[in-house]
Amino acid sequence: MSLWAAVPPVLTAVSSFFGGRSRRRAERNAEKEWKRAYQAALEANERRFKWVTNLLTDLRTRSLGALDAQSRQNEADLSTEFRNLTSAGAQDLVSRGLSGTTLMPNLRSGMAGKYSSALARLRDLALARRVGIDQATTGDLARVIENRTDTYPERPQLSSQGTDWASIGGNLWSAVRQLFERQGS
Structure with a gap:
């Protein structure tokens, strides 16, 4: 089969395309x-955005959960410490023979006041940490939302590329046809 015989089917295919x-x-x-x-x-951007927001939400939830557990333990430790101090003070008064005096109620009310103050400081510290966690995770989430750069293919750009390919193909077909017509004549 000659080269010329193979050209018309190729040219027909190019022409139809x-x-x-x-x-x-x-x-x-x-x-x-x-x-x-x-x-x-769009789907890829939404998946990435959802993944990041879920990650930050999960981080916040875990951080607050750990803070709550730590706060409960700190309050329990504080309660135990003040109970032990109150018991030791009461035992000291009993051993000195002063249990029936006004010192025992004064000891208990004084320790209760100190316990309340220490508990309030502990809760304030836990609240400050909670606010810090909220600010950090909310700030991170706000930055993610603010810096979200969804990029999608632009319609005019793709349409013009399709038109360019069609015109390139038409020009190619004309050039190939002219080349073979010159060789055939």
Whole structure:
């Protein structure tokens, strides 16, 4: 088979791809490709955004859970410490024979006041830590939202690329046909 005999089927294929109707077909294909690329980019951006927001929410939840557990333990330790101090003070008064005096109620009320103050400081510290965790995670989430740069394929750009491919194909077909016509004559 000669080279010339193989050319018409190739040229026919090129012509059908890049010919007169191919421009509209290329534009339709570009439109479909744009819609597919746009949808894929949209889904990918949404997945990434959801992953980051879930990560920050989970981090906040775990941090606050750890803080709550630590706060409960600190309050329990403080309660135990003041109970032990009150018992030791009462035992000291009993051993000195002063248990029936006004010193025992004064000891208990004094220790209760100190316990209340220490507990309030402990709770203030826990609240400050909670606010810090909230500010940090909320700030991180706000930065993620603020810096969200969703990029999608632009429709005019893809449409013009489809048109360019169609015109390149038409020009290619013309050049190939002219080349073979010159060789044939």
